[in-house]
Amino acid sequence: MRIVYALLLAAAASLAQAAGPTPEQDAMLKRLTPDALRGHLSFLASDLLEGRATPSRGQELAAEYIAAQFRRFGLEPVGDDGYFQTATWGYGKRDMKDFTLSFTVGGQTLQVPAAAVSLEGAAAFSTDGADVVRISTPDAQIAPGSLDGKVVVVDLPADLSDAARTAARRALGTAMRTARPLLRLAFDRKNPNGDGGQAAVLVDPEERHANGGPVPTVVLHARAVIDAIAAASGPVRMSVRIPGPELKPVKLRNVIGVLRGSDPQLRDTYVMLTAHYDHLGLVNGKLHRGANDDASGTAAMMEVAGALASLPQRPRRSIAFMAVFGEELGLKGSQYYGRHPVLPLARTVADINLEQLGRTDDSEGPQVNRVAMTGFDFSDLGPILQEAGKATGIEVFKHPVNSDRYFAFSDNQALADVGVPAHTLSVAYEFPDYHGPADDWQKIDYENMARVSRMVALGMLTLANQTQAPQWNAANPKAARYREAARKLVQP
Ligand SMILES: [Zn+2]
The missing domain is CATH 3.50.30 (Glucose Oxidase; domain 1)
Structure with a gap:
């Protein structure tokens, strides 16, 4: 009886191992802690950074902070100035x-x-x-x-x-x-x-x-x-x-680092993880610190980079991590990247964009242990993240209305437009302090955010390790224009 029980246990253990993360992956996932995320958010959404408006000194401080994290994780700098991709625009006032x-x-x-x-x-x-x-x-x-x-x-x-x-x-x-x-x-x-x-x-x-x-x-x-x-x-x-404004040049920065892959064939292909690090700054005399929108996505992106960089065996594909400017002005930073890709778009196989991962108090009720993905059935990427969710206790789901409606309203859109399967993950779409002066870091559900970050890390790892690249869904007419863009990427 005891022997049978032991055998059963052994069989169960090997089964669990086949389905779930390996011990190395498990150690990687355990690095994604509530405290690490709280640390990043308390800085990015602090008064010192003045709400990270595009452009502002607070935003420059945030960019430098993100670059410092990338440096700490040993990511490869791929910008024009280390980790920075620099856009020089005009800025000024009217007389x-x-x-x-x-x-x-x-x-x-x-x-x-x-x-x-x-x-x-x-x-x-x-x-x-x-x-x-x-x-x-x-x-x-x-x-x-x-x-x-x-x-x-x-x-x-x-x-x-x-x-x-x-x-x-x-x-x-x-x-x-x-x-x-x-x-x-x-x-x-x-x-x-x-x-x-x-x-x-x-x-x-x-x-x-x-x-x-x-x-x-x-x-x-x-x-x-x-x-x-x-x-x-x-x-x-x-x-x-x-009257026209008198313009002076101003530098705006996307921050990009690459975790180089290990497979000789796949290391020059890329999976991207993105989030916008800007917010609204000072509005009507009040500081808007944007903790959930989107210091949360930025913090998760950085910690996932750190966790994946800690793996003893590098993923097969390369993984690019990017924080973009100017989302609040109309997706400016991601569109700039779409026009000036630092990594070849034809070899960029997917983008996961993170928006509002911290707050669980959604207008539709508490969103604990679940994440919505936009354009859920535009590509075959959803089921991959759902698998990662099963192993980490997160349900990845299609919101009945917002999945399609919000596909075009976040930084995934710029990459989708050029053909790269790209989606946005969000925990709460509408929360009480959205674009208000009280979107503060103290209100984030860090335990939940850590679990969500683990799902993201495991999903990114799966995408980076599998030979098959994600594809747009041929059966969905809403994805037709993105499929067409993807076709042109491969055969211009
Ligand atoms: Zn946002």
Whole structure:
């Protein structure tokens, strides 16, 4: 009886070993501790780093800190300046003394002072008597060419639900991306004063050359003028003169390090793990420290790098770790990488992007021991992470709505666009302090975050060790454009 029991135990042990991590992998996973993650987060989301706005001294300190961790783990520097990939953009302020703005409504001219506007968009701009097109229904159809040479304002009814408003804005945003109006006007009925055009402007010189730069936006805060425009039954015309900013060069940095693989055939192929290290900085006089968004993803990325670097046997493929700037300004850093890849894209087999891994208090209820993956059935990558999740106690799942909806709203998108199977992992999509001044490091669930990080480490290891590279899903029409991009990568 005792012998049979011992045999059974031995059989069970060997079975467990076949299915789960090896002792070396287990030791690697044990390095991913709550304390290590808390350490990184308490620094990245500290007051000293001032919310890591793009660009800022706080962000530069964060970049240097991330590079220091990569150096500590012995990663290979692959940037133009050690671990840094440097983008040199323009940054500066406008001199607003020549600013003028007026509207003609029903034969009356309404002047608006600079103090009652906020400005977005980079270049100098002026127009005299342009037609203002008002879009006031969520299902408005925008015919091609119908906004050419016009000012457009989206002014949806106040009683729309948040979900309907978001959906309408996205649909209109997509329609307007190809329409390219002269200028966008926006109404702010809550705050009587804007920034007066004093906010600093960041200019990507490549964007300016590619398509004339971003469409300028004027946010109007003057309530009486807003009401007059909204109530007008006849045509409304707008005249504006916006002075251009005086730009000085500023350096923005992605931070990239490589754990070189061991397989002679596969070591020149790459699996990427990415996260954005920027946040909002100072907003309306309040520091936004961005602990969950996305110091959490950055901290997990760094600790996974350290854990994988500790393995006695290197993974077969190389693994690239990258922290990107400018996500909060519209995925700027990852898009820059997509245009200027440091590692060959045709040999980059996958990207896992980490966003908001720390908070479990989601608006849909506690998210403990589970991680959502965007574009879950866009590629065959999901099941690989699900296996890693089984071994580490994490359920990797497809969120019924957000999986598809949020695929394009994080830094995985830039790599997907060029064909690399790329997805974002998040624990909570919406949490109470999202983009607020209280997204602080003390509120993170570090125990859960450590378990999630172990799943990520094991998943990255599986991806790096398996010969077969992940593929876009041929059966899903939503993945068709990415599949096509992937085909062009291999056969340009
Ligand atoms: Zn984020």
